[in-house]
Structures are given as C-alpha cells and as structure tokens.
Amino acid sequence: MKVGIVGATGYGGVELYRILSNHPHVDECIMYSSSEMDVPYSNSFPHLSDLSTHTLNKIDVEEIKKNVSVLFLATPPGVSRILSPQFLDSDVKIIDLSGDLRLKNKGEYEEWYKRPCVDEDVLEKAVYGLSELNKAEITKTNLLANPGCFPTATILGLAPVVEKKFVHEQSIIVDAKTGVSGAGRNASQATHFSETNENIKIYKVHEHQHIPEIEQALRSLNEAITCISFNTHLVPMTRGIMATIYASLTDTYSTEEILDLYKDYYANSPFVRIRKQNEFPSTKEVYGSNFCDIGVKVDERTGRITIVAVIDNLVKGAAGQAVQNFNLMNGFEEKTGLYFAPIYP
Numbered sequence: 001m002k003v004g005i006v007g008a009t010g011y012g013g014v015e016l017y018r019i020l021s022n023h024p025h026v027d028e029c030i031m032y033s034s035s036e037m038d039v040p041y042s043n044s045f046p047h048l049s050d051l052s053t054h055t056l057n058k059i060d061v062e063e064i065k066k067n068v069s070v071l072f073l074a075t076p077p078g079v080s081r082i083l084s085p086q087f088l089d090s091d092v093k094i095i096d097l098s099g100d101l102r103l104k105n106k107g108e109y110e111e112w113y114k115r116p117c118v119d120e121d122v123l124e125k126a127v128y129g130l131s132e133l134n135k136a137e138i139t140k141t142n143l144l145a146n147p148g149c150f151p152t153a154t155i156l157g158l159a160p161v162v163e164k165k166f167v168h169e170q171s172i173i174v175d176a177k178t179g180v181s182g183a184g185r186n187a188s189q190a191t192h193f194s195e196t197n198e199n200i201k202i203y204k205v206h207e208h209q210h211i212p213e214i215e216q217a218l219r220s221l222n223e224a225i226t227c228i229s230f231n232t233h234l235v236p237m238t239r240g241i242m243a244t245i246y247a248s249l250t251d252t253y254s255t256e257e258i259l260d261l262y263k264d265y266y267a268n269s270p271f272v273r274i275r276k277q278n279e280f281p282s283t284k285e286v287y288g289s290n291f292c293d294i295g296v297k298v299d300e301r302t303g304r305i306t307i308v309a310v311i312d313n314l315v316k317g318a319a320g321q322a323v324q325n326f327n328l329m330n331g332f333e334e335k336t337g338l339y340f341a342p343i344y345p
C-alpha cells in the first residue's frame, strides 16, 4: 500500500515516517511539503541519512489522489479544513492529526481554536479515532480525526470511572504536563532552551483548546459530564505527557476494586497497560512507544481518587495512534507495526 504524509518535515510527520517505513503493509511513503520540493527528505532530518532516499513533493491534490491510498495530515490547524474536503469524492482515506475535525460543534471549534471551522457536513463525516472507545466506527470511515495528545491521556485515564459512574461528574480536575516536542518543530520564545530548561511553566490556563475535546468524549460515555477543570504545564523534557487526575468517588470503593474495573475495561486494548496496586507510571516508561500506562489509587481520607496516565505525545499522542487507526481502517490487526517496547532509559 502507498501512503502519503503532508507535513512530513514536522515532528508528527517524521514520527509517522519512522513507524510507517517499518510497517509490513506499507510499500512506499510519499512525503509532501508546502515549503520545499525536489530536495532530499534527509536534508530536513540528517538522522535519516542513507535510511531515506525520499524527496519532498509538492502538495497537488489530483496527483495525490492518483498515487496514495491513505493520506496522513500532520499539519497545523487550518490546513486540514482546506485539504480534507477535496478528497471526499475519492477513495483516499484521510487521517488528520490536527484538531480541525475533532469537535462536532463548529462554534465550539471557532471559539477555542480562534479560526474558521470546516463545514458541518464534513464534520459529520469525520470519526473521532480513539480506538479504545470507538473501534467499530473507525473501521468503517474514510475520514479520521486523530485525537489530541492531552485528550488521549486524559480520556483513557478517566473513561472507566466516568462511564461506570464511579466518580461525581462535576468533580474532575486534570493537572497535565507535557514535553516540549508537543509544540512542534518551529522555534518560539516559549520553547527556547533558556526558557524551558530548569523551569516548569503553566500555560493556556483555563483556555486550552483540548478542553472541549475531552469534555465531548467524556460526555459520549456519560451525559452528566458538563465541564472539567484542566490545566497544562510545559516541563523540560523532549517527549512525554503525564495527566494527573483527581475526582470524588460516588461510593467507598477500594483501590483493588477500581484496578479490577480498569483491567476489565481495557481487556481488549493492547496499548493500555494498567499498573499494579501502588505502582504509578512515569513518562520514560512509555517513551518512543504506543502505550498509555495508567496507575490509580483511592485516597480513603478524602474520598477522592488519583489517576495517573502517561503517553509519548508523538506516538500514542499523535503518529502511533494515527497508525493504530490506519490499521483498523484498512482491516489490519491493530498492533501491526506498532507493538514495540519503549526506549529505556
């Protein structure tokens, strides 16, 4: 199968290349760029010298339709809004890593992303690709909205207790941390070495664009969810997301009971690993892998629960999850080309 990557020169794009170039059902990856063409891909990424003989191609919709079966969009917000609709009359399957197709409410997208949204008929066709919750729909779609990095960790961390009503719906607080690669490859003052090194900084306080995405997904599991408290912090590491989640329990559950609930809930989800009692995952334990690791503990004194979910933002939070969806959309086994160990230490 031939696949295309738009935004191949970015962090999401090069992570897609790393995974897809080792995928047994991918014969060729064609790389597209909006700013460079006919130059070797390895000019952008010297670590691929001799491994990649690809060149960058111009984004030409009609050429892409002739040449690829699946197109990944690893592009900034706003690009998929223009590109995706142009493929709806073709057989090309679209997997969009940006936020453009994730929110079902057009007004909500425009409010949180502060830019125009794609038309409602396109939004209706898009399927939200969190495969642990939505596998059946993913296998049938040609237009896939790949979840955001923070939503992936947060929703997977909360889904069992929210769906089974083990927590009070209005009591959820999420304290999330991310590595700097979450901001993409372009340099900015916020991600400058001297701003991030030996520093932890909260950002987008109460205004993060992933808030409505998380609420939308949780509401699909339990309609009593209205809003959550959610904040993000930039920490001095390259990859990784940790979502530390707090909520009030609806009854006196033990940690053991809740761990059993999580193990049952994710019994058929090969990329979710539930930790043992009193064991909490760290970001390094999923680095470079498609795993989401989860630890939980009941605080008997306060009647609250602490849930910790970690992912690699570029793998389970972006390119790995996109390939997981690619597998499901094409009838391949979900783990194909993806079931590898994290890089450790």
Ligand SMILES: NC(=O)C1=CN([C@@H]2O[C@H](COP(=O)(O)OP(=O)(O)OC[C@H]3O[C@@H](n4cnc5c(N)ncnc54)[C@H](OP(=O)(O)O)[C@@H]3O)[C@@H](O)[C@H]2O)C=CC1
Pocket (backbone or CB within 6 Å): 006, 007, 008, 009, 010, 011, 012, 013, 032, 033, 034, 035, 036, 059, 073, 074, 075, 076, 077, 079, 097, 098, 099, 147, 148, 149, 181, 182, 183, 184, 185, 186, 313, 314, 317, 318
């Ligand atoms: N980084 C992360 O951890 C995650 C990122 N995402 C989302 O994935 C998407 C890609 O992120 P990331 O790879 O980090 O970003 P980068 O900034 O690293 O890369 C984005 C790429 O998009 C291309 N691009 C820019 N403008 C256009 C345009 N107008 N048309 C086509 N291509 C364009 C650029 O390549 P060129 O100039 O060669 O065209 C650039 O290399 C974003 O929407 C991001 O929010 C989602 C989850 C996690």
Ligand SMILES: CC(=O)N[C@@H](CCC(=O)OP(=O)(O)O)C(=O)O
Pocket (backbone or CB within 6 Å): 077, 097, 098, 099, 147, 148, 149, 178, 179, 180, 181, 182, 183, 209, 210, 232, 234
């Ligand atoms: C460190 C950092 O800045 N991370 C970005 C990740 C956002 C992202 O990936 O954007 P979409 O999922 O909305 O496309 C942020 O927090 O906004």
